[in-house]
Amino acid sequence: MPYEVITDPLQYIETARRQGKLILGLEITSQSTSLFTYRLPHDREILLLAGTESSGLSAPLLAACDATVHLPMHGQNTSMNVAAALGAAVYLLLMQLQ
Incomplete structure (x- = not known):
């Protein structure tokens, strides 16, 4: 499957x-x-957007979202590896389509 390099995320989002x-x-x-x-x-x-582990989604990307969702965390930790979070999020969203 070919992939696409996105050079302007905001333009991609608007499309x-x-x-x-x-x-x-x-x-x-x-x-x-x-x-x-x-x-x-x-x-x-x-279109599911995920940011970087250190700073998350930028303010312009957050403003371009129709909604934001998060994975609830217990204890003092408020974040996890972005790949792990994205995998869990995709799984939970796909479960709703079953």
Whole structure:
């Protein structure tokens, strides 16, 4: 499967939005919803954004999201490896489509 190099993420997001995709950010914010309670709309494709481990999603990317979701963490830890978080998030979102 060929891959695409994205040089302008905001332009890519706007193209995805015009195609009717839901732009979903994976980030803990004051507005984010737990992935345990978030209800995925079944009538739209999703573009799931994940940031870097050190700084998360940038402010412009967060502002471009239709919604933000997070994985609830117990204890004092508030973050995990971005690859692990993305894998868990994709799994939880796909479970809703079953």
